[in-house]
Amino acid sequence: MIIGIPKEIKTLENRVAATPGAVESLVRRGHTVLVETGAGVGSGCPDEDYVAAGAQMVDVDKAWSADMVYKVKEPIAKEYKYLREGLLLFTYLHLAADKPLTDALLASGTTGIAYETVQLPNGALPLLTPMSEVAGRMATQEGAKFLEKPMGGSGVLLGGVPGVPPAQVVVLGGGVVGINAAKMAVGLGANVTLLDVNHGRLQYIDDVFGGRITTITSTEPNIREWVKKADLVIGAVLIPGAKAPHLITRDMLKTMKEGSVIVDVAVDQGGCVETIKATTHDQPTYVVDGVVHYGVANMPGAVPRTSTLALGNQTLPYAIAIANHGVDALRKDRALALGLNTYKGKLTCPAVGAAFGMAA
Ligand code: NAD
CATH class of the missing domain: 3.40.50.720 (NAD(P)-binding Rossmann-like Domain)
Structure with a gap:
Protein backbone atom coordinates (compact mmCIF):
# COMPACT_ATOMS: atom_id res chain seq x y z
CA MET A 1 0.00 0.00 0.00
CA GLN A 119 -11.13 0.15 22.19
CA LEU A 120 -9.86 -3.10 23.71
CA PRO A 121 -12.27 -5.73 25.10
CA ASN A 122 -11.53 -4.54 28.66
CA GLY A 123 -12.75 -1.05 27.74
CA ALA A 124 -9.24 0.50 27.59
CA LEU A 125 -8.54 3.10 24.91
CA PRO A 126 -4.99 2.20 23.85
CA LEU A 127 -4.47 5.17 21.54
CA LEU A 128 -5.64 7.74 24.12
CA THR A 129 -3.63 6.26 27.01
CA PRO A 130 -0.16 7.42 25.89
CA MET A 131 -1.29 11.06 25.75
CA SER A 132 -2.91 10.77 29.19
CA GLU A 133 0.37 9.38 30.50
CA VAL A 134 2.24 12.36 29.06
CA ALA A 135 -0.32 14.89 30.34
CA GLY A 136 -0.39 13.34 33.83
CA ARG A 137 3.37 13.48 34.22
CA MET A 138 3.48 16.99 32.79
CA ALA A 139 0.74 18.18 35.15
CA THR A 140 3.00 17.83 38.19
CA GLN A 141 5.94 19.39 36.35
CA GLU A 142 3.80 22.38 35.27
CA GLY A 143 2.28 22.66 38.73
CA ALA A 144 5.73 22.74 40.33
CA LYS A 145 6.80 25.45 37.88
CA PHE A 146 3.77 27.69 38.48
CA LEU A 147 4.14 27.36 42.26
CA GLU A 148 7.34 29.38 41.87
CA LYS A 149 6.92 32.99 42.96
CA PRO A 150 8.11 34.60 39.69
CA MET A 151 5.54 32.44 37.86
CA GLY A 152 2.70 33.75 40.04
CA GLY A 153 2.62 30.97 42.64
CA SER A 154 3.02 30.93 46.40
CA GLY A 155 6.74 30.11 46.26
CA VAL A 156 6.55 26.58 47.68
CA LEU A 157 9.02 23.88 46.56
CA LEU A 158 7.16 20.60 46.00
CA GLY A 159 9.64 18.41 47.85
CA GLY A 160 10.43 20.88 50.66
CA VAL A 161 13.95 20.46 52.12
CA PRO A 162 15.25 18.86 55.32
CA GLY A 163 13.63 20.79 58.15
CA VAL A 164 10.90 22.30 55.94
CA PRO A 165 7.76 20.33 55.03
CA PRO A 166 6.97 19.39 51.43
CA ALA A 167 4.01 20.76 49.49
CA GLN A 168 0.58 19.12 49.60
CA VAL A 169 -0.53 17.82 46.20
CA VAL A 170 -4.18 16.80 45.77
CA VAL A 171 -5.08 14.71 42.72
CA LEU A 172 -8.77 14.42 41.75
CA GLY A 173 -9.24 11.19 39.78
CA GLY A 174 -6.93 8.17 39.88
CA GLY A 175 -7.10 6.99 36.26
CA VAL A 176 -4.26 7.20 33.76
CA VAL A 177 -3.67 10.96 34.16
CA GLY A 178 -4.09 10.88 37.94
CA ILE A 179 -1.77 7.97 38.68
CA ASN A 180 0.94 9.44 36.45
CA ALA A 181 0.62 12.85 38.09
CA ALA A 182 0.75 11.22 41.53
CA LYS A 183 3.81 9.16 40.60
CA MET A 184 5.71 12.31 39.61
CA ALA A 185 4.62 14.16 42.74
CA VAL A 186 5.74 11.27 44.96
CA GLY A 187 9.03 11.19 43.06
CA LEU A 188 9.58 14.88 43.81
CA GLY A 189 8.95 14.30 47.50
CA ALA A 190 5.53 15.97 47.87
CA ASN A 191 2.75 14.84 50.20
CA VAL A 192 0.19 13.33 47.86
CA THR A 193 -3.52 12.73 48.41
CA LEU A 194 -5.61 11.17 45.64
CA LEU A 195 -9.41 11.11 45.52
CA ASP A 196 -11.50 8.84 43.29
CA VAL A 197 -15.06 7.51 43.31
CA ASN A 198 -13.89 4.06 42.23
CA HIS A 199 -12.95 2.09 45.34
CA GLY A 200 -11.15 -0.60 43.31
CA ARG A 201 -8.91 2.08 41.88
CA LEU A 202 -8.12 3.44 45.36
CA GLN A 203 -7.26 -0.11 46.52
CA TYR A 204 -4.92 -0.53 43.56
CA ILE A 205 -3.18 2.81 44.17
CA ASP A 206 -2.87 2.10 47.88
CA ASP A 207 -1.25 -1.24 47.04
CA VAL A 208 1.21 -0.07 44.40
CA PHE A 209 2.38 3.04 46.25
CA GLY A 210 2.84 1.19 49.53
CA GLY A 211 1.44 3.97 51.71
CA ARG A 212 3.25 6.87 49.95
CA ILE A 213 -0.13 8.22 48.77
CA THR A 214 -3.16 8.92 50.96
CA THR A 215 -6.25 7.67 49.15
CA ILE A 216 -9.60 9.30 49.91
CA THR A 217 -13.09 8.57 48.60
CA SER A 218 -14.18 11.42 46.36
CA THR A 219 -17.19 13.05 48.01
CA GLU A 220 -18.12 16.72 48.21
CA PRO A 221 -17.10 17.13 51.89
CA ASN A 222 -13.80 15.29 51.33
CA ILE A 223 -12.93 17.42 48.30
CA ARG A 224 -13.83 20.56 50.25
CA GLU A 225 -11.54 19.50 53.12
CA TRP A 226 -8.53 18.60 50.93
CA VAL A 227 -8.51 21.53 48.48
CA LYS A 228 -8.22 23.85 51.50
CA LYS A 229 -4.92 22.16 52.42
CA ALA A 230 -3.57 21.92 48.88
CA ASP A 231 -0.63 23.78 47.38
CA LEU A 232 -1.24 22.06 44.03
CA VAL A 233 -4.50 20.49 42.81
CA ILE A 234 -4.47 18.32 39.70
CA GLY A 235 -7.84 17.72 38.01
CA ALA A 236 -7.85 14.30 36.34
CA VAL A 237 -11.43 13.01 36.37
CA LEU A 238 -13.26 11.51 33.44
CA ILE A 239 -16.80 10.27 33.04
CA PRO A 240 -16.53 8.69 29.58
CA GLY A 241 -18.52 10.53 26.95
CA ALA A 242 -19.78 13.18 29.41
CA LYS A 243 -18.78 16.65 30.45
CA ALA A 244 -16.49 16.60 33.51
CA PRO A 245 -18.32 17.32 36.81
CA HIS A 246 -17.41 20.61 38.55
CA LEU A 247 -15.88 19.11 41.67
CA ILE A 248 -14.22 22.36 42.80
CA THR A 249 -16.87 25.03 43.05
CA ARG A 250 -16.32 28.79 43.21
CA ASP A 251 -17.00 28.83 46.94
CA MET A 252 -14.37 26.12 47.55
CA LEU A 253 -11.87 28.18 45.55
CA LYS A 254 -12.24 31.02 48.05
CA THR A 255 -11.02 28.67 50.82
CA MET A 256 -7.79 27.79 48.98
CA LYS A 257 -4.36 29.21 49.88
CA GLU A 258 -3.17 32.38 48.14
CA GLY A 259 -0.81 31.42 45.30
CA SER A 260 -1.86 27.76 45.22
CA VAL A 261 -2.09 26.22 41.74
CA ILE A 262 -4.77 24.20 39.94
CA VAL A 263 -3.72 22.23 36.85
CA ASP A 264 -7.02 21.00 35.37
CA VAL A 265 -6.03 18.33 32.85
CA ALA A 266 -9.71 17.47 32.36
CA VAL A 267 -10.23 20.89 30.74
CA ASP A 268 -10.66 19.17 27.35
CA GLN A 269 -13.93 17.72 28.73
CA GLY A 270 -15.01 21.04 30.24
CA GLY A 271 -12.80 20.76 33.34
CA CYS A 272 -13.54 19.67 36.91
CA VAL A 273 -13.13 23.19 38.34
CA GLU A 274 -15.99 25.66 38.01
CA THR A 275 -13.63 28.54 37.19
CA ILE A 276 -11.43 26.73 34.63
CA LYS A 277 -11.31 27.75 30.99
CA ALA A 278 -9.15 26.41 28.18
CA THR A 279 -5.78 28.15 27.76
CA THR A 280 -2.84 27.69 25.37
CA HIS A 281 0.88 27.06 25.78
CA ASP A 282 1.50 30.76 24.89
CA GLN A 283 -0.53 31.96 27.87
CA PRO A 284 -1.14 28.88 30.04
CA THR A 285 -2.35 30.44 33.30
CA TYR A 286 -4.63 33.07 34.80
CA VAL A 287 -5.59 33.89 38.40
CA VAL A 288 -9.02 33.74 40.08
CA ASP A 289 -9.42 34.50 43.81
CA GLY A 290 -5.63 34.33 44.23
CA VAL A 291 -5.44 30.79 42.81
CA VAL A 292 -3.35 30.16 39.68
CA HIS A 293 -5.38 28.25 37.04
CA TYR A 294 -3.63 26.21 34.32
CA GLY A 295 -6.00 24.95 31.59
CA VAL A 296 -3.97 23.92 28.55
CA ALA A 297 -6.13 21.54 26.51
CA ASN A 298 -3.28 19.97 24.47
CA MET A 299 -0.56 19.52 27.07
CA PRO A 300 1.34 16.76 25.16
CA GLY A 301 1.92 19.26 22.33
CA ALA A 302 4.60 20.94 24.47
CA VAL A 303 6.75 17.80 24.52
P1 NAD B 1 -9.41 7.73 33.08
O1 NAD B 1 -10.73 7.23 32.62
O2 NAD B 1 -8.21 6.84 33.02
O3 NAD B 1 -9.52 8.21 34.61
C1 NAD B 1 -10.55 9.03 35.08
C2 NAD B 1 -10.73 8.75 36.56
O4 NAD B 1 -11.65 9.72 37.07
C3 NAD B 1 -11.30 7.36 36.86
O5 NAD B 1 -10.46 6.65 37.76
C4 NAD B 1 -12.67 7.69 37.51
O6 NAD B 1 -13.06 6.75 38.49
C5 NAD B 1 -12.37 9.07 38.10
N1 NAD B 1 -13.56 9.83 38.46
C6 NAD B 1 -14.74 9.94 37.81
N2 NAD B 1 -15.57 10.75 38.51
C7 NAD B 1 -14.88 11.18 39.60
C8 NAD B 1 -15.17 12.02 40.71
N3 NAD B 1 -16.37 12.60 40.84
N4 NAD B 1 -14.21 12.22 41.64
C9 NAD B 1 -13.01 11.65 41.53
N5 NAD B 1 -12.67 10.82 40.52
C10 NAD B 1 -13.59 10.59 39.57
O7 NAD B 1 -9.15 9.09 32.27
P2 NAD B 1 -7.72 9.75 31.99
O8 NAD B 1 -7.12 9.12 30.78
O9 NAD B 1 -6.96 9.78 33.24
O10 NAD B 1 -8.16 11.24 31.54
C11 NAD B 1 -8.57 12.21 32.49
C12 NAD B 1 -8.91 13.50 31.74
O11 NAD B 1 -7.71 14.07 31.20
C13 NAD B 1 -9.84 13.31 30.54
O12 NAD B 1 -10.76 14.37 30.50
C14 NAD B 1 -8.90 13.37 29.36
O13 NAD B 1 -9.56 13.75 28.16
C15 NAD B 1 -7.97 14.45 29.85
N6 NAD B 1 -6.71 14.62 29.11
C16 NAD B 1 -6.33 15.90 28.87
C17 NAD B 1 -5.14 16.17 28.24
C18 NAD B 1 -4.71 17.60 28.08
O14 NAD B 1 -3.77 17.86 27.32
N7 NAD B 1 -5.31 18.54 28.77
C19 NAD B 1 -4.33 15.13 27.76
C20 NAD B 1 -4.75 13.81 28.01
C21 NAD B 1 -5.95 13.56 28.69
Whole structure:
Protein backbone atom coordinates (compact mmCIF):
# COMPACT_ATOMS: atom_id res chain seq x y z
CA MET A 1 0.00 0.00 0.00
CA ILE A 2 1.06 3.61 -0.48
CA ILE A 3 1.07 5.42 2.86
CA GLY A 4 1.21 9.22 3.16
CA ILE A 5 2.48 11.08 6.24
CA PRO A 6 1.64 14.78 5.94
CA LYS A 7 3.12 17.50 8.14
CA GLU A 8 0.72 18.54 10.91
CA ILE A 9 -0.52 22.08 10.33
CA LYS A 10 -2.60 22.84 13.43
CA THR A 11 -1.15 25.78 15.39
CA LEU A 12 1.85 24.77 17.54
CA GLU A 13 1.44 21.08 16.62
CA ASN A 14 4.89 19.52 16.28
CA ARG A 15 4.07 15.84 16.53
CA VAL A 16 4.30 13.50 13.53
CA ALA A 17 2.47 10.19 13.03
CA ALA A 18 5.53 8.04 12.35
CA THR A 19 9.21 8.24 13.29
CA PRO A 20 11.87 7.08 10.83
CA GLY A 21 11.92 3.78 12.75
CA ALA A 22 8.20 3.33 12.16
CA VAL A 23 8.66 4.16 8.47
CA GLU A 24 11.32 1.49 8.23
CA SER A 25 8.89 -1.07 9.72
CA LEU A 26 6.34 -0.21 7.02
CA VAL A 27 8.88 -0.20 4.16
CA ARG A 28 10.26 -3.57 5.33
CA ARG A 29 6.76 -5.00 4.85
CA GLY A 30 6.70 -3.89 1.22
CA HIS A 31 4.81 -0.61 1.58
CA THR A 32 5.70 2.69 -0.07
CA VAL A 33 5.88 5.57 2.40
CA LEU A 34 5.55 9.19 1.27
CA VAL A 35 6.60 11.68 3.97
CA GLU A 36 5.96 15.39 3.51
CA THR A 37 9.19 17.38 3.63
CA GLY A 38 9.81 18.70 7.15
CA ALA A 39 7.01 16.61 8.73
CA GLY A 40 9.22 15.28 11.54
CA VAL A 41 11.42 18.28 12.24
CA GLY A 42 9.40 19.48 15.25
CA SER A 43 9.76 16.04 16.82
CA GLY A 44 13.49 15.84 16.21
CA CYS A 45 13.16 13.60 13.11
CA PRO A 46 15.02 15.19 10.17
CA ASP A 47 14.19 14.45 6.53
CA GLU A 48 17.48 12.60 5.95
CA ASP A 49 16.55 10.02 8.63
CA TYR A 50 13.27 9.30 6.80
CA VAL A 51 15.16 8.91 3.52
CA ALA A 52 17.61 6.53 5.21
CA ALA A 53 14.58 4.56 6.48
CA GLY A 54 13.33 4.15 2.90
CA ALA A 55 10.74 6.95 2.66
CA GLN A 56 10.24 9.26 -0.30
CA MET A 57 10.11 12.93 0.69
CA VAL A 58 7.21 14.64 -1.13
CA ASP A 59 5.06 17.77 -1.12
CA VAL A 60 1.76 18.00 0.75
CA ASP A 61 -0.44 17.13 -2.27
CA LYS A 62 1.55 13.97 -2.97
CA ALA A 63 1.48 12.89 0.70
CA TRP A 64 -2.32 13.18 0.71
CA SER A 65 -2.60 11.31 -2.64
CA ALA A 66 -1.63 8.04 -0.88
CA ASP A 67 -4.08 5.13 -0.34
CA MET A 68 -3.74 5.53 3.41
CA VAL A 69 -2.98 8.78 5.26
CA TYR A 70 -1.41 8.32 8.70
CA LYS A 71 -1.67 11.47 10.84
CA VAL A 72 -1.86 12.81 14.40
CA LYS A 73 -4.51 15.54 14.45
CA GLU A 74 -7.90 15.69 12.78
CA PRO A 75 -7.90 17.36 9.32
CA ILE A 76 -8.60 21.09 9.50
CA ALA A 77 -10.63 22.98 6.87
CA LYS A 78 -7.59 23.57 4.63
CA GLU A 79 -7.15 19.79 4.37
CA TYR A 80 -10.78 18.88 3.52
CA LYS A 81 -10.01 19.12 -0.21
CA TYR A 82 -7.89 15.97 0.10
CA LEU A 83 -10.73 13.83 1.49
CA ARG A 84 -12.12 11.38 -1.05
CA GLU A 85 -13.73 7.95 -1.54
CA GLY A 86 -11.14 5.20 -1.22
CA LEU A 87 -8.91 7.15 1.16
CA LEU A 88 -8.13 5.37 4.44
CA LEU A 89 -7.51 8.04 7.07
CA PHE A 90 -5.96 6.90 10.38
CA THR A 91 -5.65 9.71 12.95
CA TYR A 92 -7.35 11.41 15.93
CA LEU A 93 -10.73 12.65 14.62
CA HIS A 94 -12.77 13.80 17.70
CA LEU A 95 -15.84 13.99 15.46
CA ALA A 96 -18.39 14.45 18.26
CA ALA A 97 -16.90 17.92 18.73
CA ASP A 98 -16.50 18.69 15.00
CA LYS A 99 -19.61 18.73 12.80
CA PRO A 100 -17.89 20.37 9.79
CA LEU A 101 -15.28 17.60 9.66
CA THR A 102 -17.94 14.91 10.12
CA ASP A 103 -19.88 16.37 7.19
CA ALA A 104 -16.71 16.60 5.06
CA LEU A 105 -15.76 12.97 5.76
CA LEU A 106 -19.29 11.75 4.98
CA ALA A 107 -19.69 13.85 1.82
CA SER A 108 -16.34 12.65 0.47
CA GLY A 109 -16.85 8.96 1.33
CA THR A 110 -13.53 8.81 3.23
CA THR A 111 -12.91 5.79 5.47
CA GLY A 112 -12.12 7.51 8.78
CA ILE A 113 -10.53 5.41 11.53
CA ALA A 114 -10.21 7.44 14.73
CA TYR A 115 -7.50 6.77 17.29
CA GLU A 116 -9.73 7.82 20.16
CA THR A 117 -12.44 5.19 19.59
CA VAL A 118 -10.14 2.17 19.12
CA GLN A 119 -11.13 0.15 22.19
CA LEU A 120 -9.86 -3.10 23.71
CA PRO A 121 -12.27 -5.73 25.10
CA ASN A 122 -11.53 -4.54 28.66
CA GLY A 123 -12.75 -1.05 27.74
CA ALA A 124 -9.24 0.50 27.59
CA LEU A 125 -8.54 3.10 24.91
CA PRO A 126 -4.99 2.20 23.85
CA LEU A 127 -4.47 5.17 21.54
CA LEU A 128 -5.64 7.74 24.12
CA THR A 129 -3.63 6.26 27.01
CA PRO A 130 -0.16 7.42 25.89
CA MET A 131 -1.29 11.06 25.75
CA SER A 132 -2.91 10.77 29.19
CA GLU A 133 0.37 9.38 30.50
CA VAL A 134 2.24 12.36 29.06
CA ALA A 135 -0.32 14.89 30.34
CA GLY A 136 -0.39 13.34 33.83
CA ARG A 137 3.37 13.48 34.22
CA MET A 138 3.48 16.99 32.79
CA ALA A 139 0.74 18.18 35.15
CA THR A 140 3.00 17.83 38.19
CA GLN A 141 5.94 19.39 36.35
CA GLU A 142 3.80 22.38 35.27
CA GLY A 143 2.28 22.66 38.73
CA ALA A 144 5.73 22.74 40.33
CA LYS A 145 6.80 25.45 37.88
CA PHE A 146 3.77 27.69 38.48
CA LEU A 147 4.14 27.36 42.26
CA GLU A 148 7.34 29.38 41.87
CA LYS A 149 6.92 32.99 42.96
CA PRO A 150 8.11 34.60 39.69
CA MET A 151 5.54 32.44 37.86
CA GLY A 152 2.70 33.75 40.04
CA GLY A 153 2.62 30.97 42.64
CA SER A 154 3.02 30.93 46.40
CA GLY A 155 6.74 30.11 46.26
CA VAL A 156 6.55 26.58 47.68
CA LEU A 157 9.02 23.88 46.56
CA LEU A 158 7.16 20.60 46.00
CA GLY A 159 9.64 18.41 47.85
CA GLY A 160 10.43 20.88 50.66
CA VAL A 161 13.95 20.46 52.12
CA PRO A 162 15.25 18.86 55.32
CA GLY A 163 13.63 20.79 58.15
CA VAL A 164 10.90 22.30 55.94
CA PRO A 165 7.76 20.33 55.03
CA PRO A 166 6.97 19.39 51.43
CA ALA A 167 4.01 20.76 49.49
CA GLN A 168 0.58 19.12 49.60
CA VAL A 169 -0.53 17.82 46.20
CA VAL A 170 -4.18 16.80 45.77
CA VAL A 171 -5.08 14.71 42.72
CA LEU A 172 -8.77 14.42 41.75
CA GLY A 173 -9.24 11.19 39.78
CA GLY A 174 -6.93 8.17 39.88
CA GLY A 175 -7.10 6.99 36.26
CA VAL A 176 -4.26 7.20 33.76
CA VAL A 177 -3.67 10.96 34.16
CA GLY A 178 -4.09 10.88 37.94
CA ILE A 179 -1.77 7.97 38.68
CA ASN A 180 0.94 9.44 36.45
CA ALA A 181 0.62 12.85 38.09
CA ALA A 182 0.75 11.22 41.53
CA LYS A 183 3.81 9.16 40.60
CA MET A 184 5.71 12.31 39.61
CA ALA A 185 4.62 14.16 42.74
CA VAL A 186 5.74 11.27 44.96
CA GLY A 187 9.03 11.19 43.06
CA LEU A 188 9.58 14.88 43.81
CA GLY A 189 8.95 14.30 47.50
CA ALA A 190 5.53 15.97 47.87
CA ASN A 191 2.75 14.84 50.20
CA VAL A 192 0.19 13.33 47.86
CA THR A 193 -3.52 12.73 48.41
CA LEU A 194 -5.61 11.17 45.64
CA LEU A 195 -9.41 11.11 45.52
CA ASP A 196 -11.50 8.84 43.29
CA VAL A 197 -15.06 7.51 43.31
CA ASN A 198 -13.89 4.06 42.23
CA HIS A 199 -12.95 2.09 45.34
CA GLY A 200 -11.15 -0.60 43.31
CA ARG A 201 -8.91 2.08 41.88
CA LEU A 202 -8.12 3.44 45.36
CA GLN A 203 -7.26 -0.11 46.52
CA TYR A 204 -4.92 -0.53 43.56
CA ILE A 205 -3.18 2.81 44.17
CA ASP A 206 -2.87 2.10 47.88
CA ASP A 207 -1.25 -1.24 47.04
CA VAL A 208 1.21 -0.07 44.40
CA PHE A 209 2.38 3.04 46.25
CA GLY A 210 2.84 1.19 49.53
CA GLY A 211 1.44 3.97 51.71
CA ARG A 212 3.25 6.87 49.95
CA ILE A 213 -0.13 8.22 48.77
CA THR A 214 -3.16 8.92 50.96
CA THR A 215 -6.25 7.67 49.15
CA ILE A 216 -9.60 9.30 49.91
CA THR A 217 -13.09 8.57 48.60
CA SER A 218 -14.18 11.42 46.36
CA THR A 219 -17.19 13.05 48.01
CA GLU A 220 -18.12 16.72 48.21
CA PRO A 221 -17.10 17.13 51.89
CA ASN A 222 -13.80 15.29 51.33
CA ILE A 223 -12.93 17.42 48.30
CA ARG A 224 -13.83 20.56 50.25
CA GLU A 225 -11.54 19.50 53.12
CA TRP A 226 -8.53 18.60 50.93
CA VAL A 227 -8.51 21.53 48.48
CA LYS A 228 -8.22 23.85 51.50
CA LYS A 229 -4.92 22.16 52.42
CA ALA A 230 -3.57 21.92 48.88
CA ASP A 231 -0.63 23.78 47.38
CA LEU A 232 -1.24 22.06 44.03
CA VAL A 233 -4.50 20.49 42.81
CA ILE A 234 -4.47 18.32 39.70
CA GLY A 235 -7.84 17.72 38.01
CA ALA A 236 -7.85 14.30 36.34
CA VAL A 237 -11.43 13.01 36.37
CA LEU A 238 -13.26 11.51 33.44
CA ILE A 239 -16.80 10.27 33.04
CA PRO A 240 -16.53 8.69 29.58
CA GLY A 241 -18.52 10.53 26.95
CA ALA A 242 -19.78 13.18 29.41
CA LYS A 243 -18.78 16.65 30.45
CA ALA A 244 -16.49 16.60 33.51
CA PRO A 245 -18.32 17.32 36.81
CA HIS A 246 -17.41 20.61 38.55
CA LEU A 247 -15.88 19.11 41.67
CA ILE A 248 -14.22 22.36 42.80
CA THR A 249 -16.87 25.03 43.05
CA ARG A 250 -16.32 28.79 43.21
CA ASP A 251 -17.00 28.83 46.94
CA MET A 252 -14.37 26.12 47.55
CA LEU A 253 -11.87 28.18 45.55
CA LYS A 254 -12.24 31.02 48.05
CA THR A 255 -11.02 28.67 50.82
CA MET A 256 -7.79 27.79 48.98
CA LYS A 257 -4.36 29.21 49.88
CA GLU A 258 -3.17 32.38 48.14
CA GLY A 259 -0.81 31.42 45.30
CA SER A 260 -1.86 27.76 45.22
CA VAL A 261 -2.09 26.22 41.74
CA ILE A 262 -4.77 24.20 39.94
CA VAL A 263 -3.72 22.23 36.85
CA ASP A 264 -7.02 21.00 35.37
CA VAL A 265 -6.03 18.33 32.85
CA ALA A 266 -9.71 17.47 32.36
CA VAL A 267 -10.23 20.89 30.74
CA ASP A 268 -10.66 19.17 27.35
CA GLN A 269 -13.93 17.72 28.73
CA GLY A 270 -15.01 21.04 30.24
CA GLY A 271 -12.80 20.76 33.34
CA CYS A 272 -13.54 19.67 36.91
CA VAL A 273 -13.13 23.19 38.34
CA GLU A 274 -15.99 25.66 38.01
CA THR A 275 -13.63 28.54 37.19
CA ILE A 276 -11.43 26.73 34.63
CA LYS A 277 -11.31 27.75 30.99
CA ALA A 278 -9.15 26.41 28.18
CA THR A 279 -5.78 28.15 27.76
CA THR A 280 -2.84 27.69 25.37
CA HIS A 281 0.88 27.06 25.78
CA ASP A 282 1.50 30.76 24.89
CA GLN A 283 -0.53 31.96 27.87
CA PRO A 284 -1.14 28.88 30.04
CA THR A 285 -2.35 30.44 33.30
CA TYR A 286 -4.63 33.07 34.80
CA VAL A 287 -5.59 33.89 38.40
CA VAL A 288 -9.02 33.74 40.08
CA ASP A 289 -9.42 34.50 43.81
CA GLY A 290 -5.63 34.33 44.23
CA VAL A 291 -5.44 30.79 42.81
CA VAL A 292 -3.35 30.16 39.68
CA HIS A 293 -5.38 28.25 37.04
CA TYR A 294 -3.63 26.21 34.32
CA GLY A 295 -6.00 24.95 31.59
CA VAL A 296 -3.97 23.92 28.55
CA ALA A 297 -6.13 21.54 26.51
CA ASN A 298 -3.28 19.97 24.47
CA MET A 299 -0.56 19.52 27.07
CA PRO A 300 1.34 16.76 25.16
CA GLY A 301 1.92 19.26 22.33
CA ALA A 302 4.60 20.94 24.47
CA VAL A 303 6.75 17.80 24.52
CA PRO A 304 6.49 16.57 20.92
CA ARG A 305 9.62 14.44 21.03
CA THR A 306 8.25 12.31 23.85
CA SER A 307 4.65 12.47 22.62
CA THR A 308 5.50 11.42 19.05
CA LEU A 309 7.38 8.37 20.32
CA ALA A 310 4.70 7.48 22.89
CA LEU A 311 1.84 7.78 20.40
CA GLY A 312 3.70 6.10 17.53
CA ASN A 313 4.60 3.11 19.72
CA GLN A 314 0.88 2.43 20.17
CA THR A 315 -0.46 3.35 16.72
CA LEU A 316 2.16 1.53 14.63
CA PRO A 317 0.86 -2.06 15.07
CA TYR A 318 -2.60 -0.88 13.94
CA ALA A 319 -1.10 1.15 11.06
CA ILE A 320 0.79 -1.96 9.90
CA ALA A 321 -2.41 -4.05 10.06
CA ILE A 322 -4.32 -1.46 7.99
CA ALA A 323 -1.45 -1.20 5.48
CA ASN A 324 -1.23 -4.99 5.15
CA HIS A 325 -4.93 -5.77 4.90
CA GLY A 326 -6.78 -2.52 4.07
CA VAL A 327 -10.30 -2.38 5.57
CA ASP A 328 -10.14 -6.15 6.10
CA ALA A 329 -7.86 -5.36 9.06
CA LEU A 330 -11.01 -4.15 10.85
CA ARG A 331 -12.73 -7.50 10.34
CA LYS A 332 -9.76 -9.24 11.93
CA ASP A 333 -9.55 -6.98 15.00
CA ARG A 334 -12.64 -5.88 16.94
CA ALA A 335 -10.65 -3.18 18.79
CA LEU A 336 -9.63 -1.56 15.50
CA ALA A 337 -13.15 -1.98 14.08
CA LEU A 338 -14.42 0.21 16.91
CA GLY A 339 -12.13 2.92 15.54
CA LEU A 340 -14.17 3.15 12.34
CA ASN A 341 -16.14 6.42 12.41
CA THR A 342 -17.05 6.96 8.75
CA TYR A 343 -17.27 4.53 5.81
CA LYS A 344 -18.52 5.14 2.27
CA GLY A 345 -20.57 8.17 3.32
CA LYS A 346 -22.07 6.50 6.41
CA LEU A 347 -21.48 7.32 10.07
CA THR A 348 -20.35 4.13 11.83
CA CYS A 349 -19.67 5.34 15.40
CA PRO A 350 -22.80 5.40 17.62
CA ALA A 351 -21.29 7.90 20.09
CA VAL A 352 -20.69 10.41 17.27
CA GLY A 353 -24.19 9.74 15.92
CA ALA A 354 -25.65 10.43 19.38
CA ALA A 355 -23.77 13.75 19.56
CA PHE A 356 -25.44 14.95 16.35
CA GLY A 357 -28.77 13.12 16.59
CA MET A 358 -27.81 11.09 13.50
CA ALA A 359 -28.20 7.36 12.86
CA ALA A 360 -24.95 5.35 13.04
P1 NAD B 1 -9.41 7.73 33.08
O1 NAD B 1 -10.73 7.23 32.62
O2 NAD B 1 -8.21 6.84 33.02
O3 NAD B 1 -9.52 8.21 34.61
C1 NAD B 1 -10.55 9.03 35.08
C2 NAD B 1 -10.73 8.75 36.56
O4 NAD B 1 -11.65 9.72 37.07
C3 NAD B 1 -11.30 7.36 36.86
O5 NAD B 1 -10.46 6.65 37.76
C4 NAD B 1 -12.67 7.69 37.51
O6 NAD B 1 -13.06 6.75 38.49
C5 NAD B 1 -12.37 9.07 38.10
N1 NAD B 1 -13.56 9.83 38.46
C6 NAD B 1 -14.74 9.94 37.81
N2 NAD B 1 -15.57 10.75 38.51
C7 NAD B 1 -14.88 11.18 39.60
C8 NAD B 1 -15.17 12.02 40.71
N3 NAD B 1 -16.37 12.60 40.84
N4 NAD B 1 -14.21 12.22 41.64
C9 NAD B 1 -13.01 11.65 41.53
N5 NAD B 1 -12.67 10.82 40.52
C10 NAD B 1 -13.59 10.59 39.57
O7 NAD B 1 -9.15 9.09 32.27
P2 NAD B 1 -7.72 9.75 31.99
O8 NAD B 1 -7.12 9.12 30.78
O9 NAD B 1 -6.96 9.78 33.24
O10 NAD B 1 -8.16 11.24 31.54
C11 NAD B 1 -8.57 12.21 32.49
C12 NAD B 1 -8.91 13.50 31.74
O11 NAD B 1 -7.71 14.07 31.20
C13 NAD B 1 -9.84 13.31 30.54
O12 NAD B 1 -10.76 14.37 30.50
C14 NAD B 1 -8.90 13.37 29.36
O13 NAD B 1 -9.56 13.75 28.16
C15 NAD B 1 -7.97 14.45 29.85
N6 NAD B 1 -6.71 14.62 29.11
C16 NAD B 1 -6.33 15.90 28.87
C17 NAD B 1 -5.14 16.17 28.24
C18 NAD B 1 -4.71 17.60 28.08
O14 NAD B 1 -3.77 17.86 27.32
N7 NAD B 1 -5.31 18.54 28.77
C19 NAD B 1 -4.33 15.13 27.76
C20 NAD B 1 -4.75 13.81 28.01
C21 NAD B 1 -5.95 13.56 28.69
